[in-house]
Amino acid sequence: MHPFATIKLPSRTVADALVTNYLRETESIYRILHIPTFTKKYEEIWNPDIGTASGANPDPAFLIQLKLVLAIGAVTYDDKFPLRTSAIHWIHEAQTWMAGPKYKARLNIHSIQTNLLLLLAQERVGVIAELPWVSAGTLLRTAMYMGLHRDPTHTAPGTTFEVEMHRRLWNTILELNLQTSLTSGGAPMISLADFDTAPPSNLDDEQLEVQDSVTKPDGEYTQSTIAIELRRAFPQRLAVVKFLNDRPSTGTYEETLRLDAELRTAYRALNQSICAYPTSHTRPSIESFDYETKALDFLMNRYTSALHVPYFSAALQGDGSGSSYAFSRKTVIDCALKVWRTAIPTNSPDERNPLSRLATCSAGFYPSVATHAAFLIAVELRSQLEEDDSLRPIPLRPYLFCVLEEAKAWSLRVIEAGETNVKGCLLINLVTAHVEGLMGGVGKGEMATLLIRAVEDVGEMCVPLLEELVAAQNREIEAGEMQPEAVPVTDILGDVAADWNFATPDSTFDFDADPMSWIINDDIGSEMPML
Structure with a gap:
């Protein structure tokens, strides 16, 4: 029996819940698996009489994929991520499997699927072997070597299943490569001229098993709809990332405004298209559709914010020069509010909001973006207070200050869910204490005391x-x-997000001069990550 055939699975009830989470929250956005094929193999490994994993010899390659699906689904199992230890074990098993001898025979669709699942699982659970941008780049080049960047109609036409899986996987590779590029600040290393693979067709998974299936009309919702809609906005998002991260880059504000207009047009078209789908059996459940639309908003606002963050510091200057970038200041704060409200809709956990659980329990992308949004809002509040020259403290916009209070409570929920780095909690409490001190008009000496108490x-x-x-x-x-070496080290502002250049050094906490001068300075454009 192959060693991976004895991998321990959770109970059938738990496994079903984790698979459902994965299909609803990941597969609906990033098409990787053919759901009917996966479901059939999944059912085959269970013994219906006793409800536990079958003692037969299941395909070890499929078991690895299943374990990665379970690891991804475990992140949103509940608000405390109780299956973190199991998820880490499953990822380690997959890493061991993938580290085996690599032959050309392993350059196939199944291998690409497993690599994509591993990349997502590592990033969300916080088991990082190397930067996600590096892994995504390796996967991109592997896919190009296999010819996935060429549309199958131009090479060797195959069955409907082969053609569509080819397109879906290439589409997902493009999406993850772009996302990790924006997150890391690295160049996407690809252009629209480097591939001609068409977007996925508007087909449900069952149709892929029928040769010459008729593509459904654009107005009919399928299991590939979200992936198709994201692909339509891919050129505009790629232009933003190349503008920010490619070298050399023109970097002019006029170019920023042009890209902003194009991105907003694509975003508006995406929203109109999604909202136009009829509320009928063609659309997924209300819960699934709500998550998908929130995820789209989260992603698109991240790109818009990234375009304007480099000008945020200049917009806060008090010498009058900031007025030239007032539009960027407004855009950054608007996007930060939308991102925060999408991920953290209330001051208490929303059990029906998987996106909130991703922001609270996962590592990497979702908590990093949420944290960054909270700090941008904190910088805006501090600037508003410092810009005021009235004799009485100004009343702050309550919906901005509420974000800081919510962020304090959220940062504790993150630790309760297994986060071992308290830096995010520390900083958000310091920022809130500083803003409250400014609102109360406290002096420098009293401010230092206030901050020490916050720590x-x-x-x-x-x-x-x-x-x-x-x-x-x-x-x-x-x-x-659990093995001692399996203790996780997830890090919202450190290991996982180190490529954001947002890990705060110890020198940050030098309060000899201005106790909170670190919040914003003239170098923020180069020091803060591209959200």
Whole structure:
């Protein structure tokens, strides 16, 4: 029996829930698997009589894919990510499998699918072997070597299944390559002239099993609709990332405004297209459709914000020069509010909001973007207070200040869900204390005292949570459910997001001069990540 055939699976009830999470929250956006084929193999590994994994010899390659699906789905299982240890084990098993001897025979569709699943699982659980941008770039070149960048109609036409899986996988590779490029600040290393593979056709997965299936009309919702709509906005998003990260780049503000107009036009068209789909059986459940639309908003606002963040610092200058970039300042804050409200809709966890769970329990993209949005809003609040020259403190916009209060509560929920780095919690509490001090008109000496107390409060709140995490891990080790070397180190502002250049060094906390001068300075355009 192959060693991976004995991989321990959770109970059938739990496994079903994790697979459902994956299909609803990942496969609906990033098409990787053929759902009927996956479902058939999934059912085959269960013994219907006892409800546990079958003792037969299942395909080890499929078991690896299944484990990665379970790991991705486990992130949103509940608000505390109790399956983190299992998810880490599943990813380690997949890494071991993928680290085996690589032959040309393994350059196939199944291998591409597994690599995509591994990339997503590593990023969301926080088990990072190398920067996601590097992994995505390797996968892009592997796919090009296999010819996925050429549309199958121009090479060797195959069955409907082969053609559409070819297009879907290339489309997902493009999407993840672009996303990791924006997140890391690295060049996308691809242009529209480098490929001619068409977008996925508007077909449901069952249609792929029928040769010469008729593509459904654009107005009819299918399992590929979201991927198709994102692809339509791909040229505009690629132009934004190349403008920001390619070298050399013109970098003019006029070019920024032109790209902004094109991106907004594409975003508007995407929204109109999605909203036009009829509320009938052709559309997914309300819960799934709500998640998909929120995910689209989250993604698109991230690109819009990224385009204007480099001018955010200049827009805050008090010498009058900032007025030239007032549009960028407004855009950055508008996008930050939309991102925050999409990911963190209320001050308490929303059990029906998978996007909120991704922001709270996952590592990398979602919590990093949410954290960055909160800090941009904090910078705006601080600037509003410093710009005011009235004798009485100005009343701040309540919906902005509410974000800081919500961010404080959210940062604690992140730690409760397994985050081991308290830097995000520390900074958001410092920022909030500083804004409250400015609102109260406190002096520099009193401000320093206020900030010191905020740091002490964070320690009092976080230390018991971290001690409970360590105790829980020790109990798992003693029970034989976890190896000591498997203890995760997820990091909202560090390991996973180190490529954001947003990991705050110890020198940040030097309060000798202005206690909060680190929040914003003239170099913010180069120091802050592209959201």
